[in-house]
Amino acid sequence: MATAAAAPVWSVDPRTGKRREQVAVEATAAEVDAAVRAAHTARPALADRTARAALLRRAADLLDATGARVIEAADAETALGPGRLTGELARTTHQLRACADAVDEGAFLDVRIDHADPSLTPPRPDLRRHKIPLGPVAVYAASNFPLAFSVPGGDTASALAAGCPVVVKAHPDHPATSELVAALLRRAAADTGLPEGVVGLVHGFGAGVELVRHPLIAAAGFTGSVRGGRALFDAAAARPHPIPFHGELGSLNPVVVTEAAAAERAEEIGAGLAASMTLGTGQFCVKPGLVLVPEGPAGDRLLTALTAAVSDTEAGVLLDHRMRDAFVDGVRARAQLPGVQAPVTPGAGGEHTVAAGFLTLPAARLLDDPDGYALLLEECFGPVTVVLRHAGDDAAGAVLAHLPGNLTATLHLSAGESAGADPAGRGARLLAEATALAGRVVVNGWPTGVAVAPAQHHGGPYPATTSTATSVGATAIERWLRPVAYQDTPPALLPPELREENPLGLPRRVDGRPETG
Known part of the structure; x- marks a missing residue:
């Protein structure tokens, strides 16, 4: 019986949709x-x-x-x-x-040594632990x-x-x-x-x-x-x-703009949002996909700035035509929900490109019917964001309560809220709500751009990540890695990482005290 030929793997040009070569x-x-x-x-x-x-x-x-x-x-x-x-x-x-x-330093091995102490109740054996x-x-x-x-x-x-x-x-x-x-x-x-x-x-x-x-x-x-x-x-x-x-x-990466922040710098926030949501044609896992903006004159100014900036964005190419089709279908389905408006219409920009845009809806409508607007709370991969107009910071917090886990959550606060000088404690309260949602909380900035640094965390509650x-x-x-502890193990049999003389010069913790190695 003949064996089926293995399927070829092609390199494809997303700008034209044509095959380049079999790889x-x-x-x-x-x-x-x-x-x-x-x-x-x-x-x-x-x-x-x-x-x-x-x-x-x-x-x-x-x-x-x-x-x-x-x-x-x-x-x-x-x-x-x-x-x-x-x-x-x-x-x-x-x-x-x-x-x-990090390999040279060796701290990731998490070496810990607790010497035997028969005076404890119960007596403690000699324990030596590291990760393999x-x-x-x-x-x-x-x-x-x-x-x-x-x-x-x-x-x-x-x-x-x-x-x-x-x-x-x-x-x-x-x-x-x-x-x-x-x-x-x-x-x-x-x-x-x-x-x-x-x-x-x-x-x-x-x-x-x-x-x-x-x-x-x-x-x-x-x-x-x-x-x-x-x-x-x-x-x-x-x-x-x-x-x-x-x-x-996947992640929606919500952004909350307080009333006081919009009053202070509406135009700056609107322009920054446009740059973040369209960066890389919206193909970042930390793209802000849901933005809570206050109702009223300050929020109107923000949307005016957002409209101008997004309107000036050129159509772009997505990574492949399957993603392009999913983007076009996704924004169409969202735009057809009752009450949703499109100040700048996202969708097909040409045969192979997509146009950036954003959708708006009063937050009260979503809160009244969260199941009916559940699609707005799902990631749409590409240059689009959903703006919910909220009637106050309490309403914004109510929307956050409906969201699943995210990689990031962003807060735009006023100078007073950032300094903790707000009598109502809005800044601290929103920070706590954002912390419950995401693995990285951004204040007065934008989530796109993930620095490679020791203090960075790129993850979050499910479905952002599975761990x-x-x-x-x-x-x-x-x-x-996984930890392994050795109990009362003869010195000659111990891994070098756990020997008393520390031949590898590793940082470690001995009897609860840190040693630099």
């Missing part, structure tokens, strides 16, 4: 198995922290050196533009180097970040930093970029004396499903849609041995 074929179950087994075999080589740090830095250097070619390939497949992609490449290499620095890598990690690349959240992105960088090999399921919107960058990562591995199997790459929907089900995969990281992420999350939980699934699924972890910054390394 690969979709991986079979046997090929997924081979990639995972190669990753599993590579685990011992990654045990050396010095080698891991060298791999990450060499990968960053190769990406920088090949930057022009990488940016050209990514732009051809995503239409994101050289300017945006140049910044994304810099962000990606910065994260690789930041993870290398989980094993091979499946990484599911994002559509809207072909570098920073894809093959060389935060999931890959943090997993390698933890000592976990990765197998990446490439996103179909940028397969050629994925192949190019994966080859650079494998070259970095070879240059630093590590097996190339520390980074694997597979293509195809079926390969993604096989990957999360593979018994040697120990954890997974995903950035994408609620529907796709939830299906993989459920598959990870349904395994005979369930695994951690760190998924970023409480961050996918940005060196703290993301913690996702791929």
Whole structure:
């Protein structure tokens, strides 16, 4: 019986919808198995922290050196533009180097030693604890970040930093970029004396499903849609041995503008909102998708500024035609809800482009019928936002109470509210309400732009993410580790990380007291 030919994987130009080249074929179950087994075999080589740090830095250097070619390939497949992609490449290499620095420091190992103390009740044995890598990690690349959240992105960088090999399921919107960058990562591995199997790459929907089900995969990281992420999350939980699934699924990223803030700087806020919601043609996971603006003259001034700025925005290309169709259908369905108006109509801007716009509705109508307007509280990927006109800050808080979890929540407060000089305590109250909703709270700014920094948190309550972890910054390394404690273990048998003399010079906590290493 003849075997069906593997489906080709094409690189497509989103500006025209035409195929550019065949890049690969979709991986079979046997090929997924081979990639995972190669990753599993590579685990011992990654045990050396010095080698891991060298791999990450060499990968960053190769990406920088090949930057022009990488940016050209990514732009051809995503239409994101050289300017945006140049910044994304810099962000990606910065994260690789930041993870290398974290590996060198070793604080992520969370070394803790509690010496035996027979005087306690009950007596305490000698306990020594640190964290070890989980094993091979499946990484599911994002559509809207072909570098920073894809093959060389935060999931890959943090997993390698933890000592976990990765197998990446490439996103179909940028397969050629994925192949190019994966080859650079494998070259970095070879240059630093590590097996190339520390980074694997597979293509195809079926390969993604096989990957999360593979018994040697120990954890997974995903950035994408609620529907796709939830299906993989459920598959990870349904395994005979369930695994951690760190998924970023979707976010509305609400913004609240108080009456006092609008009175102070309506025009500034309106222009800032337009820039944030249309950045990258609205294809950011932290795009502000729901904005609460006060009724009255100050709110009117804000909407006037927003209308002018959005009207001046040129039509743009989305990542693929499927997303374009979903955007056009999504804004049409929202615009047809009773009472919804479109001061600037979003939708099709041309055969291959979309036009930015925004929709408005009195917040009272949504509060009177939240089920009827539930669609307005769902993410719409692309350059559109929904503006709800509220009758006061209490009404704004009532809307927030209807929202699910988010990556971000943004507050625009007046000078007095920001300083805590508001007698009603509106600033503090809204901050508490925003904190309950999101993993990152922004005050008097905009959520687009996620800095790679130790204090960053990119995550949030479900459905923003399926876990409480961050996918940005060196703290993301913690996702791929598990703690192990050794009790009354002879010194000669202890891992070097836990030996009394601290031969690796690690920061640690001994009998409750921090030591810098």
